[in-house]
Amino acid sequence: MLDIKNFGQRLSHLRHMAHLKQQDVAEKCFVSVQAVSKWERGQSCPDLLILDDLAAALGVEIKNLFEEN
Numbered sequence: 001m002l003d004i005k006n007f008g009q010r011l012s013h014l015r016h017m018a019h020l021k022q023q024d025v026a027e028k029c030f031v032s033v034q035a036v037s038k039w040e041r042g043q044s045c046p047d048l049l050i051l052d053d054l055a056a057a058l059g060v061e062i063k064n065l066f067e068e069n
Contacts (some may be wrong), residue, residue: 002066005042010065013039014058028057 015025022036029036029050038044046054055062 002045004045006068007045007066008040008042010067011036011058013056014060014065015040018058020057025054025057029053 007011015022022040026033026036030053031044031046031050035044035046038048051062051065055065058065
């Protein structure tokens with residue numbers, strides 16, 4: 001089962017490593033900044049259809065989004 005808090009922390013870490021702002025990720029994934037913020041805070045998860053764009057925006061493979069910190 002997915003731990004959304006851990007997933008959110010992982011997204012935030014990957015975003016910082018890619019030197020991106022939440023706005024940058026939001027634009028590349030065609031979502032709002034608020035959506036990215038909720039993902040990173042563990043309040044929600046991105047839709048499965050967004051994972052490819054999200055991974056591409058962060059410069060990683062989809063599987064890397066789910067690795068443990």
